[in-house]
Amino acid sequence: MTRLSSYFLPTLKEPPADAEALSHRLLVRAGLVRQLGAGMWTFLPAGWRSHRRIEGIIREELDRAGAQEMLLPVLQPAEIWRRTGRIAIDELFKLDDRKGAEHVLAMTHEEAITWHVAREIRSYRDLPQILYQFQVKERDEPRPRAGILRTREFVMKDSYSFDRDREGLERSYERHIAAYDRIFDRCGLDWHRVAADVGMMGGLGAHEYMAPCPAGENEVALSSAGYAANVEVATATPRSPDGLPEALEAAEAVQTPGQTTIEEVSRGLGVPPGALLKAFPIVTEGRGPVMVVVRGDHRLNEIKLAGALGEAARPAQADEVEALFASVPGFIGPVGASVPVIADEAVRGLRGLVAGANVRDRHLRGVEPGRDFEPEWADVRSVEAGDTCPAGAEIRLEPAIEVGNIFKLGTRYSEPLEATFLDESGTERPVWMGSYGIGLARILAAAVEQGADEQGISWPRAVAPFDVEVVALGKAGEESLEVAERLYEELGAAGVEALLDDRPRSAGEKFADAELLGCPLRLTVGRKGIEAGEVEAQVRRGRERRTLPLDDAAQEAVSLWRELP
RNA sequence: CGGGGCGUGGCGCAGCCUGGUAGCGCACCUGCUUUGGGAGCAGGGGGUCGGCAGUUCGAAUCUGCCCGCCCCGACCA
Known part of the structure; x- marks a missing residue:
């Protein structure tokens, strides 16, 4: 026991x-x-x-x-x-x-x-x-x-x-x-x-x-x-960027002094982040330096990139940007790039984009992939909440x-x-x-994590440490402990594993501990209940209580337990 | 590995700034009372203040080094 x-x-x-x-x-x-x-x-x-x-x-x-x-x-x-x-x-x-x-x-x-x-x-x-x-x-x-x-x-x-x-x-x-x-x-x-x-x-x-x-x-x-x-x-289809600027006949340079981040350029030129091209200087083992481009409001997914490249890659250091990419950190872009460009699929077909000009304090606007640069296409961005899954439903x-x-x-x-x-x-x-x-x-x-509430753990039935916790109230020598022990034995005989709280503690303490431990079912045996011919059952999940007839308490408890999640 | 935080009875914390020989709550032990939602009264036990070195008449408190643990990031066949 x-x-x-x-x-x-x-x-x-x-x-x-x-x-x-x-x-x-x-x-x-x-x-x-x-x-x-x-x-x-x-x-x-x-x-x-x-x-x-x-x-x-x-x-x-x-x-x-x-x-x-x-x-x-x-x-x-x-x-x-x-x-x-x-x-x-x-x-x-x-x-x-x-x-x-x-x-x-x-x-x-x-x-x-x-x-x-x-x-x-x-x-x-x-x-x-x-x-x-x-x-x-x-x-x-x-x-x-x-x-x-x-x-x-x-x-x-x-x-x-x-x-x-x-x-x-x-x-x-x-x-x-x-x-x-x-x-x-x-x-x-x-x-x-x-x-x-x-x-x-x-x-x-x-x-x-x-x-x-x-x-x-x-x-x-x-x-x-x-x-x-x-x-x-x-993998998912992104939402289209809102408020793309108009397409231009040809890309044209704009001054963007000191604007090295997506936020700064976006604010400086009054275009949404989604209209920008974010360029990552990457150094690979086999292919050497490559430039990876994603939409300004998207995040590069390094795992998908490694999958697309078929090899490991690392971000280039600041000094490598000038040496290997013939560009300037903060202003690098795919137009006129000296290295191969890999562009994310979400960029395909967009027009009127803004990209780094590979010259300090300068960006290009009206950029169009396919016209102004010819990338290798790949799916390398991280999906976001609100994207559309292949079957057409929204991603969360x-x-x-x-x-x-x-x-x-x-x-x-x-x-x-x-x-x-x-x-x-x-x-x-x-x-x-x-x-x-x-x-x-x-x-x-x-x-x-999934079952807990304010009071503590609430185990799924199959993995709880014990199936039922039997709480015996009252002081030593009272009948309730005897009744609780009998109930415990009957539960065991029915194949249900129980834990008996026979400690000389206050009722509140025992209830709190039982709810903390989180066995799916709690049976309470007290003097008042015995006098009324009842045992109280509390289902841990939801903490709903009901009374069971004392004579048939074990069988009733077992049936109740079997229906729990 | 980078950044941040913590380390004082079993647990949670105060004391540290401003150095003077350690305190609170819970838990624990004994006795009496209490017993359906974390009881009450009385008495009691327990801490080389993470470690080492230094400063000082004196270090939980100041300084240095080290160790441990937690959180964020990097990392995670």
Whole structure:
């Protein structure tokens, strides 16, 4: 019997001063987690119960999808990371053992699992496989933050699929989509599956599962027509700029002394920011200097730019603008540029624009792409609220927590680690891989963020630390504690896990703690209720109370609980 | 890594500017009373003031260096 009088649940009246995010404040206050250091968190018993419930849901759904659970070490030889090149990642913890041999603490397990598969898989008959684990990940985060939202050590469910070919990978990917959809539904989250950046790894496709909430570090672009993408990769049609100046026969120079920003030029010439061209001097590895142009009221999206360029790029330094671009910082523009110009699609077809003249204190007006300069076109701007999605609906932006991701790796790891098999014709081929992650603590934090109210946490039924909290009122020796214990036993027999508050505390204190902890249902047993033959039930979400007949309280409570979200 | 802030009993804070040997609320312990929305009275325990060095007769307080933590940004296979 879990009695609060002897359970390690240290609740706090006030949150720690350094806690900002709602989930951070509430998880600490409710006694579910404690901090050990920056980005290092301990799960206390009740918090770990929630964590394990999430784990259970994930395990059920992955097993249902045919995945096989296993366990890989966190401490690994550096060699395999050297082979894939990931040894160079800054976030990777590296350490030497007493003999001086180099090791790493794994941040994910692609190397290790692929190494094993390379050794054991030989024939097309051995494929496909989906393997997974729940294991700690270690990351030397530059900035841990927001309680358990971004930590240096955390438990991840990571699965890896191994297929004969691209079509097989697609099937494994689809299986994960189906499993993930069910997992996040069962966890009671509000979530979106969004198109995501494939990153510098150059994967074949990726999605992220995003749980919207104010503490989220990511932003997702959504529309009522079902469009859903991380703003890092989102594409949409912009609103046309209002009040474009008239087109001119030819571009003409205007003096803009000291006006180096969009705002200054816009004000100085009396044209809207959308009529300006914002030019970015960029230096790429392979192509050298290029100029990227977006509308003055738009923002350059560096991830989309990297995707369009097909390589990494960095902004040019001030001195490079003069040396490499033959221009002046603050006045650079595409007309007469000495380097290749990449223009954002939103600029295409516009006339009467204003751009830097590549001469100090001078801009050009009446500029027209196609006539005055011939760019390479690309979609490189960040979408904005109010844009139009491909299906024609309005885009809105929301902050969200990334709770899971799925990634088509292709042969990124199988080739360097030589994970190959012989196909039916006896030809050696690399295994096609996918990798799929879920951050358990992030699901927990997202559930808190999305369900909390003024009183505290309000758990979705499936991930609450306990299903029901039974509060026994009155002083020691009174009948209410006995009745509460009986109720507790009956709930347990019906398969509902309860927590019994048997502490010698005031009613107000117990109610406040119960609402802070946020179990979906609270049952209150007091002297008055017993005399009236009643038990009070409070549904945490909404805090609506009702009375149940004492004789049948457990059964009634169980039925009530089953209907909760 | 750049910018900002904080570090004083378990938690939240005051004291620091203007140096004189540490205080408040909550929590905790004992006793009595109280018991359906964070009780009352009485008594009590607990702090090398993040660390080191310096200035001074004397440092929580002034100076320097270091450490830790938080927030914003950069970063985040």
